[in-house]
Amino acid sequence: MLDMTPQSRVEAFLFREARLLDTGDFAAWLELYAPEGVYWMPSQPGQTDPLNVASIIYEDYPILSIRVQRLFEARALVLTPMPSTTHMLSNIEVEEGDDGIVRANCTFLCIQYQSSEQKTFAGRQSFELEPVGDSYRILLKRVDLVNAGGTLPLITIPF
């Protein structure tokens, strides 16, 4: 294995998350999250409050696991046929905090294809990562869509 700097170790972790989503390995994707980990996609630009302001997704591991289960359900109408995706990450910045938590943020682009229709989603992702051995677990992932607050298309596979 190559020697990895903290930067490249975080990059490898984020790329792995993107690959698991692209390959439809949602069960393995879910296991990247800590038991108290939260996935948050705000509905508004710059949103700071997930309780008094609605979110597109504000879910901890147990709710996310229902979402993942649904991705495997043959009868999910909006997932028929299953969309295919390409998740791309760029501009990755990593910061190690005094509290031992690694904070990372990056831009993303996600192409989703389903029933001869292609959709593009873009924005910024930010992470709070807890180091575990050579890797990490996600404590918080925040996804800010570039078109948050606008009229959005349906979102099926997470970014």
Place this chain on the structure above:
Amino acid sequence: MDMQEIPTTDEIRDFVRPHQVHRRAYADPEVFKLEMERIFGRMWIYLAHESQVKEPGAFFRTRLAQYEVLVTRHTDGEIYVLHNRCPHRGARMCMVDKGKSQLLNCPYHAWSFRPDGTLSTVPHKQSYPESFDMADPINHMQRVKHVQTYRGFIFATLNEDPAPLLEQLGEMTDIIDNLNDRAPEGEVELSESSFTLEYKGNWKLHLENAADIFHPTFVHSSSVGAARRAPQNASKIDSDQTRVMLEANGFGVQQWEGIQLKGLANGHTYMSNFYSKGVMVDSDEDPVMAEYKQQLVAAYGKEKTIETLSVDRFNNIIYPNMVLNAQHQQMRITIPLSHDRTLVRVQCFRLKGAPDAMYHRAVRFLSTLASPASMIFSDDVEMLERVQVGLDRDDSPWVDFSRGLDIDQTDDTGAVSGVASEMPMRVQFKAWVEMMTREAA
């Protein structure tokens, strides 16, 4: 194409049979134009809530029939509805959904208007002719003449001589009252955040779906199944609300025959509630509900509190564009764009004076039901779009709404009760024919 002809009044009557509706009601752009003229252009249409235009200068942008309008609060506190168009050269003026400004400015030649639509200033006034009259309404932003508010809900109509708003709302004022009565301070505020979803389908499909107790078992089976298999009370952030909501869509015979449906004049319908678990029900073991009930009792007394909370209704559909759920403080507004494109704006209410946690639950309800990533509404939207695809083709002219036709009960007032019935859709189409064939006043 035979579909380009404007349908006659007799043809419109023929589109609706006791148990069937012709696909042209959904698929014909000429029918849509008539709907804009005769339904959305003549009836009272809900536009906004007073809490969205609290301060003088506050405005909210929305649609009334085929027009874009601004709901504004003037400096004297009055509410106005203005066409979003500069009278000078016709430019669309306001480009944002909401905001606050003492003057509305047209960026083209800088005419500026007060929140009541009157012209405030024009640059280089000396170059306008003597006949140019700042006070002439032709130089003002055009007002919608009839605007009325019922307990915070702002309605407007393009009808020159409308029937009274309360006559059109009929008994449905009781659910607006109930929503307000659920607030310890007697008032509600609309959430700052909302979701706006666009689907490729006719506007009536959303209202039918909101009144349809048969589809959830099938359309939502993927999230029902996932929620049933998930452990209870596992989430640390939502008191199990999301899982309970997803699971509740698994209707069986008990719900089909147990949910009471009611159909009223003017196309209004409602259904009894079907949430029976967890934080979605009124339970004394729930500390948030206990605190909330104490506040209600302090404000209104015990008897009135019991009466308010006993109104156990889910979707209340105020024809032609509102779906109101007072018990869970939710509202969906249907905004038609064309015969095959519709916006649905989804919002929730804060009960003024209630515990913050009550509002957090309403916000969670909104996200779970209707976010673009919702595990519920996304499947509804998918189904509405598939229906439109089928109706746009002329394979066969009729769709069927016959279920329950022989078992519905009609009382002396004309109200219809039913269970296991497509009666709500029949009630909606009865009103649709009345409105579409009524002679203009």
